Amino acid sequence: DATAFRVAEDGTCADVHDNAFVLPEDARVTIPHPLRFDLAPWGEVFADYELLQPFEQLARPVYPLTDDERGATRLARFSGKTVDFRRIMGMTSRGWELGEKEDGGFRRQVMLMTPDGKHVMAFFSPGIRVIAPEEFAEQDFRDVIVLSGRHSGTTIPFGDLDPAVASEVIADLTRLTS
Template identity: 40%
Template sequence: MADLPKPKKTDDAALSARAIERFKLLKKDARTIAAQQVLRLESAMCTQRRWHPHAFRAFLATHPLLRHLVQRLVWGTYSTDGERLLACFRVTADGAFTDAGDNAIDLPGDDSVRIGVPHALDLASADAAAFGQLFADYELLQPFAQIGRDTHHLEAGERGEHALRRWEGRSVTTGALLGLLNRGWRRGEAQDGGSIWDFRKPLGAGAMASLGIAPGIVVGMMREGEVQTVGPVLVGRVGQWDTLDTSVALGALPAVAVSELIRDMEYVCALPGRHSDTDRTHDAAI
């Protein structure tokens, strides 16, 4: 966002000062909103959210603020059930739609397709390479990792399990765990003594993951450097009180959900003694 032009000598000094202050506040709000929308779009990719074409045009592709983020992502048209990726496209600076070869295409305006942000697991290698080169040519930096995002798969023998145990017993800091709040996780409810003993992540279709920690985080006495031991990542159906009910085999989860769970845990366990400045924004929530 560009700055306001400097006031002229003929401009009202008081009005100019108020306009400058208001513009500064608007810039601050725009940065905050943009950061929130980046997380929202990344979550939409990971949870495989789909939009009707008219909603995509009205609320994303032509939105005064969001269009600047939309133009830096690869988008896909999907079958009406949202499962099958039909084609990929991008949104240009003038609001047109092009394929990986930068050729203009028409986006269906009816309900014959759905629109979504393809995950790296769904992108064909040829499409990923072509759009990656196209974005490089236009000097477009993606707002989050999409093309080339690290992906993960279950190991042999894990598909029938109801929990991921690769990191069980690993030591991490409370600060590192709080970074999960930027990745779609939320803290569990405070239990006896005001302690939080788990983090939870909705996986869609009524499923949820739960990561147990010990000794837990005491509400109001959080110490970011405190060491926590992580348990297995349990998966199951969401119960009445937002807790796990019936367990679910890992192999029954969508491949994207599995990949993102593993990615989250690799992130946490790779940062045993560090956490980012962004993580500190969640301190007040504990």
């Protein structure tokens, strides 16, 4: 069972109610996504103690799926946007991988494996030519799908993604296409 805590001024751990919290020796500490815990009480703690966050966490933007998107097997909100190939290649710094080379040496997708083994694929055209990527600098963003496994499997609805993972995928694609 996960417990949210902060490191108090004296170096001990405290929960949202300022009760002492002893971190178990075998604990795995992660940074919670705003969709996974109640933000309001923690916002009050941070305000009361005038704590500054070293990076966006409590106020981190979240991108929930719409009702229609949860049931859809294709995410169309980015379709038709034009993207410079360098921005697509920059997705690799966020954990995405360029797709395999296709006919003519083109790569036409970026892919992301989710922590639970699902495979998000975003497609664009005409594709990035490996030997001369600037030849087709502008790429038309097509659509996004989720597969139940790497490079294969069944196309599944976006609602099958963990909500925090879906939010981060949409955040990455929003940065890419804006």
